[in-house]
Each structure stands twice: as structure tokens, then as C-alpha cells.
Amino acid sequence: MIPSSVSVLMVDDVPDNLLVLEELLRHPGRRLVRAGSGNEALRLMLKQEFALVLLDVQMPGMDGYETAELMRGAESTRSIPIIFMTAGDRSDEAAFRGYDVGAVDFLYKPINPQLLLNKVEVFVELHRRNLELCALNAALERATDALHEKVADLESVNQTISHDLRAPLRSIVGFTEILAESLEGRLDDETAGHFRRIVAAGERMGRMLDDLYRLLRLSAAEQVFPPTECGAVFRGVVDDLRGDIESSGAEVTSDALPTLRANPVLLAQIFQNLFANAIKFRGGEHPRVHVTAEAQPSGWQIGVRDNGIGIPPAARERVFGLFDRVGETLPGTGVGLALCKRAVEKHGGRIWVESGPSGGSTFYFTIPARE
Numbered sequence: 491m492i493p494s495s496v497s498v499l500m501v502d503d504v505p506d507n508l509l510v511l512e513e514l515l516r517h518p519g520r521r522l523v524r525a526g527s528g529n530e531a532l533r534l535m536l537k538q539e540f541a542l543v544l545l546d547v548q549m550p551g552m553d554g555y556e557t558a559e560l561m562r563g564a565e566s567t568r569s570i571p572i573i574f575m576t577a578g579d580r581s582d583e584a585a586f587r588g589y590d591v592g593a594v595d596f597l598y599k600p601i602n603p604q605l606l607l608n609k610v611e612v613f614v615e616l617h618r619r620n621l622e623l624c625a626l627n628a629a630l631e632r633a634t635d636a637l638h639e640k641v642a643d644l645e646s647v648n649q650t651i652s653h654d655l656r657a658p659l660r661s662i663v664g665f666t667e668i669l670a671e672s673l674e675g676r677l678d679d680e681t682a683g684h685f686r687r688i689v690a691a692g693e694r695m696g697r698m699l700d701d702l703y704r705l706l707r708l709s710a711a712e713q714v715f716p717p718t719e720c721g722a723v724f725r726g727v728v729d730d731l732r733g734d735i736e737s738s739g740a741e742v743t744s745d746a747l748p749t750l751r752a753n754p755v756l757l758a759q760i761f762q763n764l765f766a767n768a769i770k771f772r773g774g775e776h777p778r779v780h781v782t783a784e785a786q787p788s789g790w791q792i793g794v795r796d797n798g799i800g801i802p803p804a805a806r807e808r809v810f811g812l813f814d815r816v817g818e819t820l821p822g823t824g825v826g827l828a829l830c831k832r833a834v835e836k837h838g839g840r841i842w843v844e845s846g847p848s849g850g851s852t853f854y855f856t857i858p859a860r861e
């Protein structure tokens with residue numbers, strides 16, 4: 491919480507001077523505190539927080555310089571700004587001595603009221619900003635702690651997915667298959683169908699767990715963006731998908747692709763998911779996939795165009811949601827595009843899809859330039 495008023499400490503051994511200062515500085519957002527000696531000032535400073543100290547130099551007993559020196563010695567008072575008020579020496583030596591013990595400014599008596607007000611206002615404002623910054627910092631620290639907790643949760647969820655959930659699922663599917671085999675010939679069609687459905691559902695769940703694992707791994711992945719040759723990543727992915735490409739008769743081509751600052755593993759995952767989808771959601775013709783690259787003032791826009799079944803307008807945003815799918819006829823888990831979205835966002839970019847009424851989709855994503 492930032493306090494509504496900030497405190498200014500005025501130190502002078504002459505009570506009338508303090509009254510004059512108080513008169514000049516009175517303001518609803520300021521709390522003015524008086525001290526008649528260096529000792530009293532130090533005691534007050536240890537008890538409460540001040541935005542500024544107006545410190546008379548010539549005082550009997552402990553003078554302003556000595557008071558300032560003692561302030562510098564204590565952690566809690568070290569950084570309170572001091573404006574020295576002096577009637578005497580205007581020499582450079584005196585000023586240097588003041589700066590040495592922590593003065594940030596000087597006011598010479600008789601004090602010019604406007605100058606006093608201006609200087610005090612600057613320090614009060616500075617203090618207010620400082621308090622705001624501290625509050626923001628504290629909020630940031632709390633948010634960072636919460637984030638660390640979430641990352642730790644995510645890691646343990648991932649551990650659960652990759653081991654604790656995968657293992658029993660493997661048993662369910664494996665033993666169901668063994669059971670079905672051992673009963674072969676003795677089952678009626680309906681019961682055999684039930685066995686097949688258990689196995690298919692288990693396998694589907696396994697794929698979902700694998701995809702979820704990939705997605706969570708990606709969320710926790712390190713963010714390094716070296717200069718990456720996009721064309722090489724493209725060729726690597728085409729190579730990996732060689733089987734699907736050949737069996738579907740697909741043609742996957744590209745413009746000349748740039749070298750850009752991107753994470754090569756994430757870029758490959760984006761291409762891999764988009765190409766696999768373009769082949770899977772094909773229309774009547776052989777799939778044709780083409781990658782474009784357009785330089786923009788803020789980075790690169792990459793497009794992956796296909797001649798597939800297209801995506802209805804109402805589904806064009808939600809396909810990027812986790813487990814969101816348009817139809818259930820083709821196999822899939824609905825994780826691929828969510829993964830692409832995360833990977834693009836890791837680069838600070840965005841992804842969207844455009845699709846015409848007669849089919850064909852183009853997925854665009856941006857990779858912002860970085861220093």
C-alpha cells in the first residue's frame with residue numbers, strides 16, 4: 491500500500507525557523523515533522539520513514555554535517571535525501587563537505603520560498619515514485635513466486651503423465667488384448683467388439699497423454715532463439731514425414747525461406763504439425779502444401795497453405811484450443827494446433843488460419859525480429 495501522505499523532517503534549533511518552514515510547506519499530501527536538534531532528528535528517523543530531511547547546518551552541539559554523517563552510518567537512514575539549509579559559507583569547500591556527508595542540495599538563508607517549495611516537491615515526488623516502484627516490485631516478486639510454483643506443478647504433472655498414468659494404461663490395453671486373444675473363438679461378435687473398443691479407447695488415451703506430455707514439455711522449454719535456417723528445418727520435417735507424404739501422394743513445396751532468429755526445435759514442431767494436418771485433412775485431390783515467407787517491418791510472416799477440406803469460419807479460432815477438433819471422423823487428439831500456438835507465442839508471435847468457402851486453408855504465423 492502506498493501511503494496517501496509522505497513525511498518531511500525539518501531540523502533547526504531555532505523554533506521560529508521551523509514555524510516559517512512549516513507555514514511555507516503546508517500541503518495536504520505532506521506530513522511535516524519538526525526536530526530541534528540533530529539528536530532528536532536521528533531519533534525520529536529511526537522511528538518513521540521520511541521522504542526528505544531539511545537540515546540546518548549551524549546548530550549548537552551536533553551540527554548539520556555531524557547529523558548527516560551519523561545518518562550515513564545507519565542502514566535505515568542512509569538513503570534519505572538531505573537538503574542542507576545554511577546561512578553561512580557559500581564556498582565550494584563547504585558545499586563539497588556537504589556532498590561528502592550525503593547532501594543532495596543546498597538552500598541558502600534567507601530561504602527563497604519558491605525555491606524551497608520546488609526542491610521539496612521534487613524529492614517528495616521522487617519518494618512517491620520510489621514507493622510505487624517498491625510496491626510494483628513486491629507484486630512482481632509475488633507473481634514470480636506463484637509462477638515458480640506453477641512450473642513446479644507442471645513438472646510434476648508431466649512426470650505423472652509420462653510415468654504414473656502411462657504405465658497403468660499400458661497394462662489395461664495389454665491385458666485386454668491378451669484376454670481377447672485367449673478367448674478367441676469363444677466370444678460372440680458383440681463382446682469381441684467391446685474388447686476392440688476398449689483397446690482403441692486406451693490407445694487413443696495413450697496418444698492424448700503423449701501429446702499432452704509434448705505440450706507441457708514445450709511450455710517448460712528453454713527459450714533460445716539462435717539464427718535458424720528455415721529452409722533446413724523445412725527439409726528436415728519433410729524428411730521425417732516422408733512416409734505420410736509418399737502414401738498420400740502429397741507435394742510439399744516452399745518459397746525461398748529466410749534465416750531467422752527462432753528456436754529450431756519449436757519451428758520444426760510447428761511445421762511438423764501443420765504439414766501433418768494438411769495431409770490428414772485433405773480433400774478429394776492429392777494434398778498440396780506450400781510454405782511462403784514474407785518479410786515484414788517487425789519480423790517474418792510464414793504461411794502454410796493447403797488444398798484440404800478447409801475450416802468453417804466458426805471453428806477458426808477454437809481449433810487452436812487444447813483438445814479442440816472440428817470433426818471426429820479422422821484420428822487425432824486436438825493437441826497439435828495448441829502446441830503450434832504455444833510454440834509461436836514462445837517467439838512472441840501469433841498464429842491464425844484463413845480458409846476459403848471452397849476449401850483449402852492457410853495457417854499464418856509470425857516470428858518477430860529480435861536483436
Ligand code: ADP
Pocket residue numbers: 763767768771796798799800801809810814815816817821822823824825826827828851
Ligand atoms: P488433431 O489434428 O489431432 O485433430 P489439431 O489441434 O492439430 O488436432 O487440429 C485441431 C482441428 O483443426 C482438427 O481436428 C481439424 O478439425 C482442424 N484442422 C487442423 N488443421 C487443418 C487443416 N489443415 N485443414 C482442415 N482442418 C484442419
